[in-house]
Amino acid sequence: MAEDPASRPVVVKLPAALVRLFPEATRQVEIPASVATVGDAIDALDRRWPGMRDRICDTTPCIRRHMNVFVRGERSDLETRLEPGDEMVVLTAISGG
Amino acid sequence: MTNKVLILVGTKKGAFVLESDAARKSWELRGPYCETWPMNHVIADPATGTILAGGGSEWFGPAVWKSDDLGTTWTHSSAGLAYPEGETPIKAVWSLAKSGASLYAGVDPAGLFRSDDGGETWNHLAGLQNHPSRPHWNPGGAGLILHSLLPHPEDDKRLWVGISAAGVFHTADGGETWETRNRGTRADFMPEDQRYPEFGQCVHCLVMAPGMPDRLYQQNHCGMYRSDDGGRQWTSIEAGLPSSFGFPAAAHPRDPSTLYLLPLNGDSAGRYVPDGKAAVWRTRDGGETWEDLRDGLPQGNTYFGVLRQAMATDRLEPAGVYFGTSTGSLYASADEGDSWTCVAQHLPTVLSVETMVVEA
Numbered sequence: 185m186a187e188d189p190a191s192r193p194v195v196v197k198l199p200a201a202l203v204r205l206f207p208e209a210t211r212q213v214e215i216p217a218s219v220a221t222v223g224d225a226i227d228a229l230d231r232r233w234p235g236m237r238d239r240i241c242d243t244t245p246c247i248r249r250h251m252n253v254f255v256r257g258e259r260s261d262l263e264t265r266l267e268p269g270d271e272m273v274v275l276t277a278i279s280g281g
Numbered sequence: 282m283t284n285k286v287l288i289l290v291g292t293k294k295g296a297f298v299l300e301s302d303a304a305r306k307s308w309e310l311r312g313p314y315c316e317t318w319p320m321n322h323v324i325a326d327p328a329t330g331t332i333l334a335g336g337g338s339e340w341f342g343p344a345v346w347k348s349d350d351l352g353t354t355w356t357h358s359s360a361g362l363a364y365p366e367g368e369t370p371i372k373a374v375w376s377l378a379k380s381g382a383s384l385y386a387g388v389d390p391a392g393l394f395r396s397d398d399g400g401e402t403w404n405h406l407a408g409l410q411n412h413p414s415r416p417h418w419n420p421g422g423a424g425l426i427l428h429s430l431l432p433h434p435e436d437d438k439r440l441w442v443g444i445s446a447a448g449v450f451h452t453a454d455g456g457e458t459w460e461t462r463n464r465g466t467r468a469d470f471m472p473e474d475q476r477y478p479e480f481g482q483c484v485h486c487l488v489m490a491p492g493m494p495d496r497l498y499q500q501n502h503c504g505m506y507r508s509d510d511g512g513r514q515w516t517s518i519e520a521g522l523p524s525s526f527g528f529p530a531a532a533h534p535r536d537p538s539t540l541y542l543l544p545l546n547g548d549s550a551g552r553y554v555p556d557g558k559a560a561v562w563r564t565r566d567g568g569e570t571w572e573d574l575r576d577g578l579p580q581g582n583t584y585f586g587v588l589r590q591a592m593a594t595d596r597l598e599p600a601g602v603y604f605g606t607s608t609g610s611l612y613a614s615a616d617e618g619d620s621w622t623c624v625a626q627h628l629p630t631v632l633s634v635e636t637m638v639v640e641a
Binding site: 201202204205234235238239240242243244245248249250251276277279 | 316339340341342344357358359360363364365366367368370371
């Protein structure tokens with residue numbers, strides 16, 4: 185039976201520096217296709233690894249200034265829509281000294 | 282019996298721990314910890330032996346890190362360490378202090394949080410933000426930071442905080458209401474007729490005399506001061522110092538009249554040690570007179586500074602004194618400052634120094 189495209193999970197890729205902060209976390213995780221936005225996906229990550237939302241987002245609420253989230257190759261914000269099968273890539277931006 | 286002495290060092294790239302025995306002659310360095318996040322303040326809870334580190338990452342924001350095994354393993358949390366949505370988010374934790382069962386954290390932008398579960402979750406003490414002076418607070422060079430936290434040792438409702446550049450504030454009701462405590466401290470950066478305001482002074486470091494909770498010392502951007510009434514009135518004690526400018530102050534563990542400072546050459550002159558020669562300055566009489574302590578410290582071509590939380594004492598007899606530099610060196614004295622040894626070099630910029638004595 186063919187796979188229902190609408191049920192394909194969102195694949196989230198996380199940066200190593202973030203994963204190191206959460207002992208159980210993995211670099212790649214699948215989120216159910218029911219999440220509608222990047223913000224929803226980050227909430228799902230936070231449910232899995234409590235505290236992760238605060239590392240990606242500030243309390244404005246926004247994605248942190250020196251973090252980037254790309255969806256379909258475009259820099260996104262918390263309201264960016266996710267489609268089943270999307271790849272959501274979380275990256276640490278250029279920062280520091 | 283003293284088993285170990287630990288120097289807890291916060292740096293621009295993580296926390297470090299140096300360990301020695303009671304003789305404090307040789308030190309072993311461990312770190313960096315906390316994933317090399319900038320750590321503004323690393324303290325010990327002497328009751329439990331827990332090490333707590335407050336800081337913030339440009340990537341990941343503010344958090345308090347915790348180790349229950351003297352630094353080997355760490356966890357972190359920022360649950361509740363947040364202002365309401367829409368307000369400027371917290372950039373970093375700047376100061377930590379233990380008071381009874383509570384833990385306090387001061388943050389940038391200036392505000393105060395309390396944890397009653399050892400740093401797992403935090404609650405905002407909004408009373409400080411509700412002070413009528415709040416709309417007029419201005420940041421200092423490091424930001425609008427709450428960097429000094431002094432809980433009263435016997436009355437857990439009383440607390441002093443130092444904010445750059447808003448000044449000193451005191452609460453007697455656990456943080457619900459606050460009053461300014463800046464009378465007698467100068468603000469040289471204001472117009473001539475406004476140099477003694479109610480608030481807005483650039484306090485750099487606030488410390489409490491041992492056994493005398495109402496005796497406070499303050500290194501300010503504009504002078505050095507002592508108060509004997511909990512900060513209601515401050516008196517200048519800068520006569521005899523090479524400069525009125527500096528960042529850190531460290532109280533003696535037992536003598537309320539002994540204090541250590543590290544004056545720098547001035548706010549517009551480079552902010553390094555005067556004449557390129559390092560000296561710690563000590564008073565034994567509450568600031569009436571000062572002596573420079575140079576034995577073992579570099580006496581030429583020296584251009585480091587020492588930041589506001591980067592000097593500390595230990596509680597041994599004789600007391601140890603320690604400071605870390607902007608150039609990543611750590612100096613230690615095991616004889617109350619009379620002589621000094623460089624115990625670490627080439628660390629990242631040192632942001633804080635504290636100590637912990639571990640009993641056998």
